[in-house]
Every structure is written in C-alpha cells, then in structure tokens.
Amino acid sequence: MSAITYRDVRFGYPDGPDALRGVDLTVPTGDVVLVVGPSGSGKSTLLRAANGLVPHASGGRFAGSVVTFGRDTRTHAPRALADVIGFVAQDPEAQFVVDRVEHDVAFVLENLGQSDVTMRRRVEEALDALGIAHLRGRSPSSLSGGERQRAAIAGVLAAAPAAIVCDEPTSQLDPQGADDVLAALVRLNADLGTTVLLAEHRLERAAAIAHHAVRVDDGRVVGTGRPGPLLADYPGAPSVTRLGRLLGWDPPPLTVREARARAADPAGLPVPALADDRAHGDGHGDAPVPGPSLVRAEGLRVERGGRPVLHGVDLDVRAGEVVALFGRNGAGKTTLLRALAGLDPPARGSVTTSAAVGCVPQDPNALLFAPTVRREVAETLRLLRRPDPAAVDRWLDALGLTALADRHPRSLSGGERQRVAIAAVAVGGAPVLLLDEPTRGMDAASREALHDAVVTHARAGGAVVLATHDIELAARCATSVVVLGDGDVVASGPARTVLAGSLFAPQVLRVLPPFCTVDEVATALATGGAR
C-alpha cells in the first residue's frame, strides 16, 4: 500500500500563480523519499499538500486529490490527519507552542484527547526515540538548533504517525545539528518503519539516506527514481555525485566512501593525464597576489559577560583575498566578524581598518523592510545620502537579483533574501565584506550567484571574509582559510594547504587529491586531453 498518493494535483495560492501544475506521485510506505528542486519549484507546496495544510491552512484553489493513508485531504483538514502524518517545518525556532520541551511534545496528544496514561507513555517514547529525554524540562529557546529540530520532530512523533513530512529540516542548522537530525530520521525509519517525506537543498548528507528521490520543477514532478542516477545531472547534487558523472562512473556515487572505492580502481580514472596530475600537480598556480592590507586584527581578545570568546587572534585581510573562517558553533566565528566590523570592542589587542567594512548579519530578515527588492537595496544609499541607481543595478545584477527586483523581499526564498541582504549592505561601497553563514538555506542557483559575486568583488580589489560551514563553497572561492577552535586560531594559511591536511577537506579533495573542486578536475581533463 502506498502511504501518500497525489493524483493530478493543481494548486494556486490566493492571489498567486499556480504553485502545483498537475502532480502525480506515489510515496511508498516505509521508505525515505527525498524531494529536490530549486527554490520556488513547488517543493514546499507539494509537502504541505500531504497533510492538508495546502489548501486548508493556506487557502487557495485546489484541484485533483491527495490521499494519505486512505484519507482524502479534500475532506480531512490537517487536524484530522494528525494521528497518521506529522509535519516539521524548516525554522526550528517557530514550532513551539509551550515554553517547555516536554509539554510541547504532549501538545498533539492533548489535542487528540488521549488518556493520562497514554500521554505519559507516548511522551517518554517520543523523547527517547529522538534522544532528547535529558532536555525535557528545558525551554526550547535555550536549545541549539539541532536539539530544537529534534524536539519539534518529537512533537509530531508523539502521536505515533505512520509518516513524517520534513520541509528542509536541516537547512538552518550547522553540520553537527544536521547530522543529528538526519540520523534521528534514519533511526525512525529503520526502527519504527515510519515513512519519511523529506525536502532538502544541501544533499551531501540527505541523498545518502534516501531510498527514492523526486525532482520537482515549475510545479511539476520531472523525475523519480533511485537518488544516484536521478541526481547525477542535478545542479545541487553532492560534489562526489557530479564528479562521478564527469568521470563516467555508473551509478554515480552519493558518498565519499563510494567515490573513493571507485577512485582507488585505476579503471575508474579514464584519462591518464589525470593520474599524472595527481602525482605532481599543485592545482592553483594562478592564485592572485594579495594587495595591501585592508583590515588587520592583532592579538585580538574579545570578552562577553567577562568570559573571553576570542583570545589573541591575529588576522590580516588583504585586497583581493577571500578568507574563509571555519570552526564549530561557538568557536568565535561570529564574534570575530563582529569585532572586525567594530560591533564588539576588543578587550585587548587591536583592529586596524584602512578601508570601510560592510557586515551582513546572519539573519537577512533582520534587515529587510522595504516593499520591493530594488527599494531595499536603494535604501542604503538613500540613508548614506548618495543615491546611485547605477550602483543598485550593478549589485542586483552581480547577485542575480535583476529578475526579482520588483518582488516583495518577504515573498522570496531564504537564499534569495540572503542575497538581497548582501546586496543591500554591499551597495554601500565598502571594500571589505563580512558575510556570516551566507549559504544557509540557499539552493544551488543562489550559491552559484553568491560565489560569482564574491569572486568578482575580490578580483576588483575588495576583500571578503566568509564565516561558514559550507566547505564546498569555500573550496571553490577562498584564497585563504582560518580555522578557529575555542577562541583561538588553530590553523591558517592558503586554502589548499589548510584544507588538504584537515578533516575539513572538501569531498573532491578526499576522493582525488590534490583537486579541490569538480571544476578543477574538469579543467585538468580538458587540458590533459589536449596534451
């Protein structure tokens, strides 16, 4: 029996164009099904239709039918499906009704009118299944992102649903939190047989846990099948998958382990030149010579609440550089950016700036208020009293926002909003740009646009500092890497050197050293073929 069956589903939001244009899809019981597609493709709508949020909570025009475990969503509102299907949204902060984990987990049981004994048992089971029993008495606001998201999953699991729908559950999380959440989903699927319908942008982890994948574009399902073959030509596919496709590995690998097995086999490298390059290649020979120093931190110590967050950090950002800051959450990345931007005064040491510094906050929503993207970007120059429509157009174009210029910023996806926020700060003309987690929630197209903008800005004599967990992006654009650990610089130097010797290495570097990115391999193949 299939868990969820979509039959010719068409749907449009109130006063909006159609978001789904004839979707036919069957989700098999007991599988993990991964839905991929660019922002605005209708992924979220498709997921929300599974438990009737679309159309009952959103309003709008709905045709066709969705049948979830034998119940038609046309006649069953989400509340009438709560006992068979749960829904978890992207934002881990916004899903808590009650200010205490345990009581929030019980919310669904209260609504279903369960007996005291049942509620007590189900809450304990749900807390155990997600491994958060020790957090039961905490307030959700005091938890880390990964813990919050697992608590949110426990909140739907308590009703013992046969299926769970997760709309980008890890896109707002750091890698550790994302791992925890995906591991929990795998465990639910394996141990309890819960069907999982999952949408994601970042596929390095998610693709490996899925049994099936579904590609969505422009409100339609454009492909279904095993994740490997289906994702081979998908722009947001993991680097190893794209590498496998480039090298003609079939089926394309989804994990580093699979890819290394293929690379270890000499027959897996079709071009001999590639093996040559591997022997004595050093990749980038064309690294640009850095210009003058723009921002310099010396012996920087920053304290918060009397406790040191950074102790004695040295950093020199020069014109033409893209510096990637790595480190786990709480290692001091954001504090370092804030100190460079002059927000946190140094307790000791100094920050010397010889050029203006623009800093984009982690959450773009803190900035956006104007009714259109263009006015949002223009507002900065208006505040600085030097309106310059040409600069506005230049930055809209640089970040791939021209087509969105007249949209309301709040109607955009998370990645698009992030780009609007970057444009709104960058348009001020600061040569140094500090970006905090810029790729959070970004789809492949947004990351590509961001990458291009960062490289262009640095080539034009500016400098960019990225605090990020996104190693793949950093491998493609960073010229130097700084790794922070517990407030100290634990490694720094040219990107390739630092990445090569560390566990931070990008996927391609771990499969085919010394290559860092798929593009490098492609270039080597092309030149090698010519040789």
Place this chain on the structure above:
Amino acid sequence: MGVAQGPGYGGSERLTDVHGDAARPWHAAAWLAWAVAATAALQLAPSPLYVALVIALATLMVAVFGGDSPYARAYPVLVGLALVFAVLRVALTALTTHGGPDVLVTLPGATLPDWLGGFTVGSTIEAPVVAQAAYEAFVIVGIVAVFAAANAVIAHHELVQGLPRAFHELGLVVAVGVAFVPTTIRAIHDVREADRLRTGGRPVRRGRLVRQIVPVLERGLEHAITLGESMDSRGFARGGSTPGERAAAWCGAAGLAALGGAFVALVAGESTPALVCIGVGTGAVVGAIALASRGSRRARYRPRRLTRADGGLIAVVALAPVALAGLALAGDDRLAWAASPLRWPALSLPAVLALALLAAPLVRRPAPAPTHDPAAAVRPAAGPVVPA
C-alpha cells in the same frame, strides 16, 4: 506504534507534573486565594496598623517564595509606584479640600475657573484632611502590594494551564505570547544592529522607527504562520458547535442579562435585589464556563492538581476575612480608623490574630532551586566538522 527499545512504562507512575513542586510548594490557585483573602481583609480592617501588617506579610512572602525571579525583583518597584501614586493623591486632596480644625500651614491659594470645577487650590492645609487622605491611600498601597507579591510567587504557566477548558484558546494565546517575548526581544536587538550595519555603523535617525518595527513585525508574523501550521498539523482546532456549547452560550447571555438587571436594581436604590441579580449572573456565567469546558475533548498533560495541602491553605487564609467580618459584626470599632479627631490608631488582638492567618503559606518552605546537571546541560563537544 511501539518504540522497540523504549523502557516499559507502567501505569503506576505519577501522572502529574512534579518538577515545580519542590521549588514552588503552593499551587497558583492557592496563591490567588491568598491574594483575594488579603485584599478582603484590607477592606475589612483598613486601619493603618493592619495595612502595615499585611504589607509586611506580603513582603515576607516575596522574600521567602519569590527567589530571584524577575517578578520578585519587580515587587519593590510596583510598591514604590503605588507609594508615589498615593503621595500624589494625598497632595491633590490636601490642596483642594478645605475646612475643619487643625490648620497645619497656610499657602497662597487660587480659585479655579468654573469650567475646571471652581474650587480653591492651595490656601489652608488641615491635618485631618491630610491624615484621612493618607490613610485611604495607604489601603491602595496595601492592595497593590498584595497582588505584586502574588505575581512574584505564582508560577504563571500554572495559572494559564489551570484556566477552565473553555478558555483554552485564550490561555494558549497568552502562553504563545509569553513564550514569544524573549524571541521578540532578540529580534529587536538584531534589527537595531542590522540597521546600524547597513550604513557602516553610522546611525541614521530619520525613518528609523519604520526600518526597525517592520522587520520585527514581519519576522513575528512569519513565525506565527509557521507556528500556526505546526499547531494545525498537531491536531489543534476547535471542535464544532456542540449542544453543550450552544447551551453554554445561552447561559452566558443569561448571566450578562442578570448583571444588567443588577444595575437596574441599583439605580432604583434596591440593593438586596441587586445583590441577588449579581449572584444569579455570577452563577450563570460560571455555569456557562463549566458547560463549555465539559464539551471540550481536550486532555491535559501532567497538570499540577490542587493537593489536600493547597486546599487546607485556601481554607485557612479564607478564615482571615471571615474572622474580621465577624469582629466587625460584633462591634469591634478598632478595625477602621478616623482622622477626626486625630488620634493614634488602636490595635485589637483578635484582629491581629485573624490577619496572622495570612502567614499560613510559611508552613512550607521552597526547596533550594535544583541545579542543572552540567553533564546533561552541555552538549558533548562537537567534533570537527566533517562533511559526509
């Protein structure tokens, strides 16, 4: 479903929430009863000495049960505000009310025009007027102190959870709102900082309010939409219109009509029928709440129930106003005080004993706040970030 690896959970364990019991030995409802009893006692025995006694008791409750919660820290502020208000009222009364003996001081006076009341401001200040006004204002300070103390010692989530089921939605709104307060404070901070970053750290005042309020509100509303979806997905929504609901609605309307009747009776100067009407109206509205609550299918997870000790406390503190009312009926003229002729207020031992009943919560002391198990609170140190 059945979680295979989960331990077995029998039916014998406690189904009520015991987390707060040690730190907060009394139920929120018991504290509310305490506050109401103390207010009634203040009204029955308004002599300044008794008021001072009640304020002292309230302060003691905050010291013993309030811990270091922000509400406990707000207690002196609220009482201070009430004192300021009282002093203003006394000054206003002294400056505008004239006549009588014992003139303290004579100030220059002015008579206001008719459209402002046509009375004299300033001129003579008489001691009995000042004393009487101070005496009455002191009672208000007492009432504020009592409720400020109750706010300081009550667990507000218990209060929200303890609402009748008919008010479940309103209680949920308050719970969501209170839970959202820290998020909003952080949002305000983030937005202010983002606004400064936009111009490279230079604050621009013009239009700043809109630039800051709109993102805070937009974020809040987006949060609300997500939360609403989460609630709907988790089975939240009101049931349809059941017969019980309809009966409750009519019952509520009848209660309102009876209250209206009470006012009509009062205008006619008939206080007995008015009291009857107020009684009937109260009964009808309470009945409506009970009917609507019974119609709800919702369950409640680990509610803190009133224990026998809570019931005992409610009974004991309720005795205080009852005893004072008895004393008043028996003709004890030392409960109240009159400023004219001016004399020192007298104490009566029975009244002091009755008020001492309000100290009953002290029979149980809060346990020291449990410290978080550091091993459980701190996440295991996250390893280096390794992509899959």
Place this chain on the structure above:
Amino acid sequence: MTRARPALVYVLVAVVGVAAFLYPFWIPAEALPARAHAADAPLWAALVGGLVVAAITLEVRRGTMNGATVAVLGVLSAASGLLRLVDLPGNNAGIFFLVVLAGAAFGARFGLLLGVSAMAVSAVVTGGIGPWLPFQMLALGAMGAGAGAFDPVARRLGRRGEVVALAAYGWVWGFAYGAVMNLWSWPFLPGDGPTQWRPGLGLTRTLEHYWAYYVATSFAWDAAGALGNAVLILVTGGALLPTLRRVAHRLEPVVELAPPAPVA
C-alpha cells in the same frame, strides 16, 4: 434565534461593561450601605468586569479558531506587550498603536481578542495581575474592536487618509483610555473634596468632580500618550497596514475546491 444571540451578547456586553465602568456616575448613595464600604465598590465592579470578560471570551472564541489565529494573536500580543515597556514617544503608547492597526487590518472580532490578550500577556510579563486587569482588558478590547469597526469608513479616504483617520482615532483613545482607567481607581478614595467621589452626588456634580480630578492628575499625562499614539500610527501605519493585511487571509483561509479529476 441562534443567529441573533451573538448580537444580543455584544449588546449586553457593551451595556453591562459601560455600566460597570461608569458606576461612579450613576450609583445612588442608598445603594451603598455605609460610607466605609463605598470603597468596596471598585472590587465589586472588578468582579462584574471579570464576568463580562469571561462571557465575551466564550462568545468570541465560538467561530473557528485555527492555529494561525492563535499564533498571530500570541505574537502580536507579545509584541504589543513588549512595546509597552519600550521607551516610545508618549507613555504606554506602544501597546495601543499595534492594537489599533491590527484591529483595522483584521477586523473588529480580532481587534477585541487582541486587546484582551495583549493586556493579559502584558500583565503576565510585567507581573500586573490584579483587580484592575479586567478593566484594562475591556478598555483595550473596546479600542481594538472599535478600530475594526471604524476602518471600513476610514478606508474610503484612500491609503494616506486611512492612516490619518486611524491616527485621529488613536489620539482620541489616548484620552479615553486614561479617563476610563482612572475611573477604576478614583472611587477608592471617596470623600468630600472637590476632586473626590462621593456616592449620590448626582451626575452633574460627579462629572464636575471627575473633570477636576482628571485635569489635575491625568490630563497632561494622557495628552502626551495620545500624541504618541497618533504620531506612531502616522509614522508606521503606511508600512504596517499592508504587512498585517498580507497575513489576513491566513486567519480565515478561503479554499476553492475543484471537483476531483476522474480516476484514469
């Protein structure tokens, strides 16, 4: 008959609520047995106010309250309860202007609920639970409901005109709220002075006394608050009204279902 009941309840709430607020003006001396007990009257009024709040909550929640309604109410209550603490021009204006704008954007029923719940959240956050709370809830609820009822008229004036009209509404309410809330504490100190309440004074004399009291104690304060209301609504209304209206459809979602496709 069942249709008529909500209307009946709202009329009764209005009559009883207003009567409970305004009792100092009409209550005859003989209704209050002894002068010493005249000071109990505010507590009786608080009881009646609480009952009115209860009855109206029972009636209002009877439509469908979906998750979005509860969440939006909660979030706006938190925002307005907090704005009450933030230093904005004018006193307490923060809690008012959002209630007025949300009432205008979402309608009278929502405005009423928001007024009641915003005051409740604010009371819980600031530790302000007491016998004065029912009056604050009723007054703020009336302000929100009034804004919802007034907005269709204001909207005929165009976008800018609507904001100006709502600002004027907020300005008037700045005084009305202060005057109404004074009425809760004023009768606590009955006496013979020219600014004091005394049962049985008669409507005209009571009004004179109250006016004198109001001018002496509250007028300047309320004038600042009312100005703050008006300025805040003028400055932010143009941006906030569209923001609020964009989520209005979530509160009462309209679903158009096309007939299901024939099974292939």
